[in-house]
Amino acid sequence: MSLFVQKFGGTSVASVERIENIAARIIRSRNAGHDVVVVVSAMGDETDRLVSLANEVNYDGLDARRELDVLLSTGEQATIALLAMTLLKHGVKAESVLGWQASILTDSEHSKARILEIDETVLQAKISDGIVPVVAGFQGIDQKGHVTTLGRGGSDTTAVALAAVLKADECQIYTDVEGVFTTDPRVVEGARCLKQMTFEEMLELASLGSRVLHTRAVEFASKYQVPLRVLSSFEEKPGTLITKEDDSMEQPIISGIAFTRDEAKLTILGVKDVPGIASAILGPISDANIEVDMIVQNVAADMSTDFTFTVRRDDYDQAKQILENIAKNIDAREVSGDNKIAKLSLVGVGMRSHAGVASRMFKVLADESINIQMISTSEIKISVVLAEKYLELAARALHSAFELSEEVN
């Protein structure tokens, strides 16, 4: 007999009919002899509906964020009530549990609060009584007794946090996809659902654009060693199990290929190479709340340097304008940019013990005559920037060269 925390996202609970489906799934787990704690999101587009009501009020003062949390948290509250009712109808002892009822204590950063502490005794008592607690995801309570929300992907975080304090055997995240794929199946035909991967790999994939799981939830799971499983609400398949790295398991060199088109590149040319120049350039960009991703700096022979970085495509125009002002101030030669680029990354813990992955990757791209514009690496990841038009070709070539279609774990 195991204890599972099962989390169902917005599309899985978008209607009373779908809530019936997930009730059936919960009941199957119970009938197999397991204890279950359920975490759910708001129904379908309910959060969007609530946000648009708040937008109608048209006030985004800091003090309004506390009230926005009170408003948004109604979404999950409605779902837990409907799901608990549905379980009761089928003779399952179930009880809805709000964030404050589960004592999910957070800091007071409304709309992006972080969980500080959970008193697990509340839920443990219900589990002991044979009750399925149906917990509202995304919400908590701060020390002053105000309702808080955890921000985007917050329900995943709730599920993982509960699994951690309850020492659950698995935290199961039900989504509208089968699991985590080696790459985007819409782009590469041979993309395969991974049976298993590590937290680190998932973190790299999540932050690189695979939107299956929220980064914070994976970090949390990694920190507290909570086995995570991503699986489909709609199909009966095992999905992808995400755990800590295990020496006994055979590591594939590469687990997956992530990519994002949402990128733009900016270069400032002929900058004097003196200390403090990087912060003189990036300071005003960051002051404008523009996130910088990759950064590359080359020193030329005349002691001047070219400085290149990437930003989100949405921020390109604003960043370019700021950069042109900076160029005048620091007497740089020229500013150039390109917003038709994409970033592609190979991810795999096997890289640690296998040399030559990078050169193999570059050779595959060279064989396809694809020019690499920027390179960035970490222990388990190699990212390259390339022209957007080559993205699909590059993904397919690499997927095939690294034999990702073949079952290895």
Add this chain to the structure above:
Amino acid sequence: MSLFVQKFGGTSVASVERIENIAARIIRSRNAGHDVVVVVSAMGDETDRLVSLANEVNYDGLDARRELDVLLSTGEQATIALLAMTLLKHGVKAESVLGWQASILTDSEHSKARILEIDETVLQAKISDGIVPVVAGFQGIDQKGHVTTLGRGGSDTTAVALAAVLKADECQIYTDVEGVFTTDPRVVEGARCLKQMTFEEMLELASLGSRVLHTRAVEFASKYQVPLRVLSSFEEKPGTLITKEDDSMEQPIISGIAFTRDEAKLTILGVKDVPGIASAILGPISDANIEVDMIVQNVAADMSTDFTFTVRRDDYDQAKQILENIAKNIDAREVSGDNKIAKLSLVGVGMRSHAGVASRMFKVLADESINIQMISTSEIKISVVLAEKYLELAARALHSAFELSEEVN
């Protein structure tokens, strides 16, 4: 400087635009130097929307009522957040307060809970800090920490209960009508908004079909001597003040005329007049959850009796069938009925000190050739049952005869 509890119903908060309007009204009270505690209902048809979601689940077990309360209470939660945001936008310190946050402790009768206790210190602290608490009506929390709701008209009850514990100077109930009228203005042209009336009169009027205020809220106000004012959300008018009876105020004999068409009459004829016969007749009716209103029994010369009572028109067919079965069992002669009747009542505390109101009423009706079918009286009320078709004529004739169009208080 006074303390007002201001309650706004569903139609007053049906849209963000209307919420802006009531925010303006609250701000005017604040600018006039008053402290304000606000109580609101769910927006427009939101409660109906939530109920229909629950109906889709299609399970009405007792255990589901706890979850229904969790679901329904989201309606008021959304309103308080939006109104607090709107007040903040206009520079007013405001804070939403949920039932559990205000420590509104109720019993555990889900969907019709009664308030047991309120810890007023929570709201008092906010008022002292210059904050306008915006409290969710209709909801509370039981001793086990479950969310409860107070049933129909619950937000009025919340407002009155808060006014009582906070010792507010007035509990102001904002509605879509100007106040309490001498009678239904759609029927009698000269109907006039009353400036003042007593709790007892309001209770008689409320239970007789004037749907301005919920009976429970008036009882609560009467018990704790909370001055109640009914007024319009949409117009700037003083409305109707409802207080305890005051010797110094000049009492009109009659305050108002209430009526309801929602009535039916049943008679069982030729019943043996023996002890226990009334309960033999009414027992099965009440077992079927049919509410009996007026009851009249006449003794005939042959020691048999005719027994007549009224029920809601919706219950007429079921009640008639039950009565026909009873008639066989107790060997009664015949059952007859009429579902085209109406009830009309004169209400006024002045009746206590003025004799002859009843005979004057009967004369007015006789002059119009209107037959009175049943009569029932209390200390401050005379009710008659008549054929529905005469209802408007009777109301107009009595309104005129008792000079209710003229300003007296």
